[in-house]
Amino acid sequence: MTEASPPPEEKGEKQQPRDAAYWAKRVERLEVSAVPDGAANVNVQGRREVGALQGFGQLWQKTYRVRLTGVETTPEETVRIWKERFPEFQPPNSRFYPSMAGVAPGEVLFISASVGGMPVHTGVRVIYADDESFTVMTPEGHPESGWNTFSAYTDEDGTTVAQIQSLARANDPIYEIGFRIVGATEQERLWTHVLKSLSAHFGVNEPVTLEKACVDPKVQWSEMKNLWHNAGARSMLYTMAGPGRWMRGLMRRRST
């Protein structure tokens, strides 16, 4: 007869909470080991993550929902498909490049977007992912400072509802002005498109609803310094330097 191993408490080990496997490990700065094909590792490597408390602009909570009426799908199945097809559900002007591991805690998703015709290369890190939701957090330089949570739940009438909840503020004064003029509307179009694409995958054409609330109307002047990391400005410089990079690469190839 073998002896049963003692419970963790008796061995002096603390039991991990149920959510432990769903959270990413803490990192001081983002480290990129491999860049997916087509993605630009610009404004990601070495950046710190910033949450809803660190940005410059007004803090908004926006909740987008679509009901998957008449579809036999569970919240788990919906989120599984969402994770697998996350880049496909984005509009053409906002491309996401997940790592090989896909949407999983700790993974970085690269983003190449066009905002008002200007290129913005940035990324997000998955900080939380369970069977019914996943959350991404932005790095320094991203237009927003905060989180987006993608989830699904069963409504009271048994219908599965897909939801995106954003809790974020503009990262710096330039983005704040941009959001107030046109960026907020563009952003709302983006997430509406994502929910429309997800519901179309299930053969559903239901309206996307949006609830928004300004959680903190004040701007945080102490975060003016975030301008230094502005991914839009840096992406512009990166694009302008493209011919130079190409020439250097050509000369390197010729010399070897």
Added chain:
Amino acid sequence: MPQAQVTMEVRKVNDGVSVIDVKGELTAFAEGVLMDAYNQASDGGVRAIVLNFEGLEYMNSSGIGLLVTLLIRVNREKQRLLTYGLSDHYQNIFQITRLDDAIGIYGSEEEAVRAADTT
């Protein structure tokens, strides 16, 4: 929607400080319970709210979102938000989400209340 799997009891430790004992799961479904507890804790014009997380069993990213909205409300009322009883795991989550930049984390109720009283 599912019911909140959490209870929050409010204790007033002195004229300026209230403690909210959080027991169970902090998810989106806890919003009503948390805001009710905050309203009760704020009664009488307290200067600081201390969250006791010794009984916290589960927290997802929506739970973190709730703490952000609570913090904004607390700041608006010119109060302070402090915590104690966070396990290493949940302290890590506070660091990942950078809540620790704005919410004081203490090892015990005594330390948290002392910090609340001295500022």
